[in-house]
Amino acid sequence: MIDLFDSQLVGGTVLLKNRIVMAPMTRTRTSDGDVPNELMATYYGQRASAGLIVAEATDVAPSSNGYAMTPGIYTDAQRQGWRLVTDQVHRNGGTIFLQLWHVGRMAHSSLMPNGEAPWGVTEERAESQVFAHGPDGKLDPIPAGKPRRLRTDEVFALINTFTQRCVQSREAGFDGVEIHGANGYLFEQFMNSVLNTRTDCFGGSSVENRTRFLLEVVEAAVRALGPGRVGVRLSPFGKFNGIPADPRTEETLLYVAERLGRLGVAYLHLVYELMPEANMEVAQFKANYLDHALLRKIRKAFSGAIIWCGGFTDRKSAQDALDTGLVDLIGFGRPYIANPDLAERLKHGWPIAEADRSTYYTRRGGTGYTDFPAFAMVRAACGAV
Incomplete structure (x- = not known):
């Protein structure tokens, strides 16, 4: 039986010191020009005890800028900024992959180059919102x-x-990349059989055509970085960002999983989109979302490691998921905001702190970002022995 704190060799190349993954989370702390900075380096360095950090979604081009103050990796300044981050994580003994995305239609002309329209699979607008400049110029x-x-x-x-960008991520010091095929962004827009009504080689009813964009990007990424350095994130059955319900989700998921395994992808990152108002317990999540029958099919189809992310808040829920034998790593998102030492807190049964939601996305510097103390520091300040 594997333990949450056992090491894991991913893709036969990257050795992770435990089974805990810090999931990618947008925090809007970049400097002008969407440049990563010293503050971000401190934030990620504080959390380097995770087995794997997946850095926040990062734009591959100006056309991908769907949210204000999210980082890019398409300029020299951005790559130099990311080097600050990767150097700090590595100094602290961590491993970090960069999540690469293109938001597709989840954008607004106020953030696009020359005020152009967002890029879409089709011309259908997303029934969702982005963080951008309104008519009054305010964000x-x-x-x-x-x-x-x-x-x-x-x-x-x-x-x-x-x-x-895969090649440039390596130059910026990342240990690998994660291709963001989830959450209603461009890759998922292509894969969705309801939304994708194109008639070219990237669309239509054919699962091969709808998944071609993702699989060709992944194949190129593996060629550039090696098979142990590329992961893929998917959110099957998700409804985030106005993505329509798709009756062919399972067919598409299993086809993609099998192809990704053949391409030598290191891991498949499966995410459940917990909406803030959902308050769904992990047990309900297991029963209603990725049930064990489907996970068994995915496990059979995909030969790499599987990360399960969504709703995990403590050691027991994470260990219970590992005990199924159907997943290899557990992704934690929001718990990492207020707990830079989350791995240590889980290991020792220390209390888990909660962050103020109003500081999730802000330009108030380190407030609610880098000012959370490790529990060992709290104990020392209180005179605990």
């Missing part, structure tokens, strides 16, 4: 803009863009 949640349909040659060009 607020506003409806996503109406996209324009990407031409076929532009999709092929994006594959090359992702390939370049």
Whole structure:
């Protein structure tokens, strides 16, 4: 029986010191030009006791900028900023992958180059909001803009863009990359059989066509970085960012899982989108979302490691998931905000702190970001022995 604190060799290449993954979380702390900075380096360095850190979703091009103050990796300044982060994580003994994304239609013209329309699989607008400049110029949640349909040659060009960013992520010091195929962003927009009504080689009823964009990007990433250095995140059955319910979700998921395994992908990161108002217990999550029957199918189809993320808040829930034998690593999201030493707290049964939601996305520097003390420091300050 594996334990949450056993090591894990991912992809035959990357050795993780435990089975705990810090999930990617947008925190809007970049400097001007969407440049990572010293503050972000401190934040990630504080959390380096996780077996794996997956850094927040990062734009591969200006056309991917769907939310204000999210980082990019397409300029020299951005790559130099990320080097501050990776150096700090490595000094603290951590392992860090970079999550690469393109938001697709989840954008607004106020954030796009020259005020152009967002890039879409089709011209259908997302019934959701983005964090962008409203009519008064202020940053607020506003409806996503109406996209324009990407031409076929532009999709092929994006594959090359992702390939370049994979190479540049290695130059910035990352141990690998995670391709963000989840949460209603561009890759999932292509894979969704209801939304994707294209008639070219990237669309239609064919699962091969709908998944072509993701799989070609992943294949190029593995060629560039090696099979142990590439992971993929998927959110099957999710409804985030206005992605429509898809009757072919399971078919698509199992097809992609099998193909990813053949390509040598290190891990498959499965995420359940817990909405703030849901307050869903992990037991309900297991029963209602990724049931064991489906996980067994995924395990059979995919030869790499599986990360299970969504709703895990303590050691017991994480260990129970590992005990099924169907997953290898457990992703923790929000608990990592207020607990930079989450791995140690889980290991020793120390209390888990909670963060103030109002500080999740802010430009107030380190407040609610890097100012959470490790529990050992709290004990020392209180005179505990």
